[in-house]
Amino acid sequence: xxxxxxxxxxxxxxxxxxxxxxxxxxxxxxxxxxxxxxxxxxxxxxxxxxxxxxxxxxxxxxxxxxxxxxxxxxxxxxxxxxxxxxxxxxxxxxxxxxxxxxxxxxxxxxxxxxxxxxxxxxxxxxxxxxxxxxxxxxxxxxxxxxxxxxxxxxxxxxxxxxxxxxxxxxxxxxxxxxxxxx
Ligand code: S3P
Numbered sequence: 639x640x641x642x643x644x645x646x647x648x649x650x651x652x653x654x655x656x657x658x659x660x661x662x663x664x665x666x667x668x669x670x671x672x673x674x675x676x677x678x679x680x681x682x683x684x685x686x687x688x689x690x691x692x693x694x695x696x697x698x699x700x701x702x703x704x705x706x707x708x709x710x711x712x713x714x715x716x717x718x719x720x721x722x723x724x725x726x727x728x729x730x731x732x733x734x735x736x737x738x739x740x741x742x743x744x745x746x747x748x749x750x751x752x753x754x755x756x757x758x759x760x761x762x763x764x765x766x767x768x769x770x771x772x773x774x775x776x777x778x779x780x781x782x783x784x785x786x787x788x789x790x791x792x793x794x795x796x797x798x799x800x801x802x803x804x805x806x807x808x809x810x811x812x813x814x815x816x817x818x819x820x
Contacts, residue, residue, distance in 0.1 A: 648740030
């Protein structure tokens with residue numbers, strides 16, 4: 639059982655929309671033999687409606703409350719790969735929860751790659767209004783320092799394939815948990 643000073647044996651993926659958290663999460667889960675959970679899915683399942691509707695009804699702040707509840711629901715669990723929504727790091731409370739829930743890995747992608755991957759979708763209402771490219775640039779600049787602050791490991795994904803990203807994380811996570819005597 640994790641203690642306050644020791645994060646649980648889970649791997650958490652953080653990073654901007656379109657940085658590959660879900661894809662890398664699936665691969666990493668398979669190779670570690672860990673169950674993959676996704677905070678966006680937990681929120682959507684819990685509410686029984688898509689993210690766009692939650693944003694429209696409760697606003698971004700209401701959505702962030704639900705993300706906090708999703709993280710809290712994972713307390714005490716181990717052996718998970720946890721893919722998170724890109725804005726989960728914005729709340730100080732969520733940052734603390736991430737710190738206790740596991741080994742936190744930031745998938746750092748460049749603006750170009752992100753813009754190629756994110757399309758207007760019901761899952762990403764923040765990119766629906768205005769010029770998505772300008773929004774990506776603005777949010778990225780604001781969030782990068784926060785992702786960095788939360789991360790136990792930073793993976794620069796530019797020019798690296800998904801398999802390489804996943805196996806790099808796996809090695810580092812093994813070392814991290816092994817060095818703690820697990
Ligand atoms: C968000 C990212 C989305 C989703 C929501 C808000 C954000 O998840 O949680 O649209 O604030 O960056 P992905 O990062 O999986 O796209």
